[in-house]
Amino acid sequence: MGLENFLHGTITEEDTYLYTICDILKFRAERTPDKVAFIFLKDGETEEEKITYRQLYEQAWRIAHTIRNRGISPGERALLLFPPGLEFVKTLFGCFYAAIYAVPAYPPRKNRSFSRIISIVNDCDPKLCITISDIRESFEKNFRDVEELRSLLWISVDRESSVSEDFSYTIAPDDLALLQYTSGSTASPKGVMVSHGNFMRNLEFLRQCFEFTAETNAVHWLPVFHDMGLVIGIIQPVYSGCTGILMSPVSFIQKPIRWLRAFSDYHGVMGSAPNFAFDLCISKISEEDCMNLDLSTVKAILNAAEPVRKATMEQFIERFEPYGFQPENFYPGYGLAEATLIVSGGNITDKPRYLCVDKQALEKGRIEITREDAPGSSYQVSVGKPWIDTHIIIVDPETLTHSKSSEVGEIWVSGSIITKGYWNKSRETKETFHAYTRDTREGPFLRTGDLGFFYEGELYVTGRLKDLIILKGRNYYPQDIEFLAEKSHPALRPNASAAFSVDLDGEERLVIVAEVERTAIRDLDVAAVCDAIRQQVGEELEQEVYAVQLLRTASILKTSSGKIQRRACKAAFLRNELDVVGESVLKETTREREAVASSSDLVSLQAWLLAWIHSQLKVPIELIDSSRPITAYGLNSMKAVQLQNAFLQRYGINFPPYLFFEKITIGELAERASRLGQ
Numbered sequence: 001m002g003l004e005n006f007l008h009g010t011i012t013e014e015d016t017y018l019y020t021i022c023d024i025l026k027f028r029a030e031r032t033p034d035k036v037a038f039i040f041l042k043d044g045e046t047e048e049e050k051i052t053y054r055q056l057y058e059q060a061w062r063i064a065h066t067i068r069n070r071g072i073s074p075g076e077r078a079l080l081l082f083p084p085g086l087e088f089v090k091t092l093f094g095c096f097y098a099a100i101y102a103v104p105a106y107p108p109r110k111n112r113s114f115s116r117i118i119s120i121v122n123d124c125d126p127k128l129c130i131t132i133s134d135i136r137e138s139f140e141k142n143f144r145d146v147e148e149l150r151s152l153l154w155i156s157v158d159r160e161s162s163v164s165e166d167f168s169y170t171i172a173p174d175d176l177a178l179l180q181y182t183s184g185s186t187a188s189p190k191g192v193m194v195s196h197g198n199f200m201r202n203l204e205f206l207r208q209c210f211e212f213t214a215e216t217n218a219v220h221w222l223p224v225f226h227d228m229g230l231v232i233g234i235i236q237p238v239y240s241g242c243t244g245i246l247m248s249p250v251s252f253i254q255k256p257i258r259w260l261r262a263f264s265d266y267h268g269v270m271g272s273a274p275n276f277a278f279d280l281c282i283s284k285i286s287e288e289d290c291m292n293l294d295l296s297t298v299k300a301i302l303n304a305a306e307p308v309r310k311a312t313m314e315q316f317i318e319r320f321e322p323y324g325f326q327p328e329n330f331y332p333g334y335g336l337a338e339a340t341l342i343v344s345g346g347n348i349t350d351k352p353r354y355l356c357v358d359k360q361a362l363e364k365g366r367i368e369i370t371r372e373d374a375p376g377s378s379y380q381v382s383v384g385k386p387w388i389d390t391h392i393i394i395v396d397p398e399t400l401t402h403s404k405s406s407e408v409g410e411i412w413v414s415g416s417i418i419t420k421g422y423w424n425k426s427r428e429t430k431e432t433f434h435a436y437t438r439d440t441r442e443g444p445f446l447r448t449g450d451l452g453f454f455y456e457g458e459l460y461v462t463g464r465l466k467d468l469i470i471l472k473g474r475n476y477y478p479q480d481i482e483f484l485a486e487k488s489h490p491a492l493r494p495n496a497s498a499a500f501s502v503d504l505d506g507e508e509r510l511v512i513v514a515e516v517e518r519t520a521i522r523d524l525d526v527a528a529v530c531d532a533i534r535q536q537v538g539e540e541l542e543q544e545v546y547a548v549q550l551l552r553t554a555s556i557l558k559t560s561s562g563k564i565q566r567r568a569c570k571a572a573f574l575r576n577e578l579d580v581v582g583e584s585v586l587k588e589t590t591r592e593r594e595a596v597a598s599s600s601d602l603v604s605l606q607a608w609l610l611a612w613i614h615s616q617l618k619v620p621i622e623l624i625d626s627s628r629p630i631t632a633y634g635l636n637s638m639k640a641v642q643l644q645n646a647f648l649q650r651y652g653i654n655f656p657p658y659l660f661f662e663k664i665t666i667g668e669l670a671e672r673a674s675r676l677g678q
Helices: 002-008 021-031 053-069 086-097 115-124 133-142 196-210 227-240 249-254 257-265 275-284 310-323 359-363 426-433 478-486 526-541 566-574 602-617 637-651 657-661 666-677
Strands: 036-042 046-052 077-081 101-105 128-131 153-156 176-181 191-195 218-220 244-246 270-273 300-303 330-335 342-345 354-358 377-381 391-395 409-414 446-455 458-464 469-471 474-476 492-504 507-516 545-551 580-585
Touching: 002 021, 021 053, 021 086, 021 196, 021 227, 036 053, 036 086, 036 227, 046 053, 046 086, 053 086, 053 128, 077 086, 077 115, 086 101, 086 176, 086 227, 101 115, 115 176, 115 191, 128 133, 133 153, 176 196, 191 196, 196 227, 196 342, 218 227, 218 257, 227 244, 227 270, 249 257, 249 637, 257 270, 257 275, 270 275, 275 310, 310 330, 310 377, 354 359, 359 377, 377 458, 391 446, 426 446, 469 492, 469 507, 474 478, 478 492, 478 507, 478 526, 492 545, 492 566, 507 526, 507 566, 526 545, 526 580, 602 637, 602 666, 637 657
Parallel strands: 036 244, 077 101, 077 128, 101 176, 128 153, 218 244, 218 270, 270 300, 300 330, 507 545
Antiparallel strands: 036 046, 176 191, 330 342, 354 377, 391 409, 409 446, 446 458, 469 474, 492 507, 545 580
16 A cells, blocks of 8 residues: 555655655556656757656666676666766666666766766776766767776667566665765765665655645756755656656756746746856846746745855845745755755745844854844844754764754754765764764764754754865865865975865855965966966866965964864955965956957957956956966856857857867967857
8 A cells, every 4th residue: 555655645654664766666657657757858948858657667677687687786886977868867767676876977078087987986896887879989089098987897778778587686775776976076085875765765855845746847957966956856756756857957057047947838846956046047037038937836946055045045036026936935955965865944835034143153153143234144044944753953063062052063963864874984984974962872963064053943054064165056075176276286285275165245156275385486477376276176176266375385274283274274364364475366347348349250259258258257357368278267167158158149159168178278269269150
């Protein structure tokens, strides 16, 4: 009777202990075979492919047979490299049925370092790489010398088919389903071990707090290789029996209206995105774009994965309320990969809740409620409460005792959503997943590394205890960014830099401070060193560096044992107290210059390109040098897609975004565009 509960939406929490998502997909293929499971929108607008539950089940089993026929045993790892589309969805479930641990990762890109993928391969030792023929051919052409990938068994699911006798392998809730690698880490990635049971419990959490039903069409553009895009975008629709509408991240970034238009066209009910996506919608969607837009079917859009901003939500509501979006449709939440996904959320019918506190007291770890108009006040956004058996406590990170109700502390979480730890990292697993309070001996808890407090039963996240940096919804370990910066130029000292983020006008911006070698100070080319850092970080992590400060030798703040004091460096940066020998800061300027030419001749095209860099990358026009690469000015992947779209709309030239990361200068790019435009 339990599986009938899933069909009729009367799921009990006990059901989630008895079944896996593999059972659910099979059941839906039998009972609702012709229900559309997923639709993928090509370019975010037209249907490229749709798949029913029966087709998804059958094709997943075909892939499972292909894997097992190649001699791969249960428990082996499979690296999944896929572009956005339904082939990834089929392969993910194929790995589940073959009892193979899926390892989703961002697919390779021409002229992009393979360091992250190589680190993942070295960490989990996969036996095979599953992909499509285009990516496999690209590997053969461009990455043949990458030994770590060449040694894998490659399977192209769009070319290989398998017919064999059925194999029998029972998938239990406690079995591992996949390794979810923490995003952004290039030096020492950690694979979070997510079990089938973890998925089922987090999916039930999501079903309860979002009131998912079979009619809850969900619209998503987030990358499906991690966190929200994976759990909510791919696995939750199968659990709830609804239809998932998918598009690529590039489609959204090119034209954010495509996401909202999909809600309108498909009567979308639920979606999710980081805070920056709503800012993008506010700034990039015009009144003309909104013609005939209908958001009245939207029930909840989760805002999570980076700090949730009150100002952003209010501006989004004001902008799109005329088209049916209501304040209660915003759903601030909190979660992390180590807890499968979601940790806390509110009631779906409630409007977002804000709490005005004294900012100075908050920085000292105290909660002091204040008036909106009080000097030094700031808003905190509620991220709801725990659901099902999830338990959250606030703990003093130094004494490991319960924090007082008026104090900020570290957020500790326990419950069935907590994953099994980090793959092949017993020490880190013990430190993070097996914490006990010192005063009451409660545990084990997951130490999130995030700071927060409870007020009237709701959780507020105030910051990060750990040095994690969150940019555009992606997590980065500062030591990885520092490693990239230090190797970008010989004038920089090893193990003598600090990376951190600062809040600038409601947006997290990346700052890097780095010591210079003593022998390099006399003839230091500040611009060249800062450009090298920006270019290295831009190419490897696709992120913009807001500020670079080059420091005098032996001046960076360290502990007595020699560890970099990142938080102290951040405080000193904000107070202008670091010993700086040179710097480069992307500054706003009121000197807006519009390109006056509409033809594609070289002079006007270069003027337009300079104006675009000035406007979009916030670089003073007088500091832009056409003989330098565009990446020197902080181009990241999102801006590269916007530049691609700007070229296409203005000149009809479709440059691939990776071209901008090939160290091509601004002048060379303008010349190439001019030739193509003739």
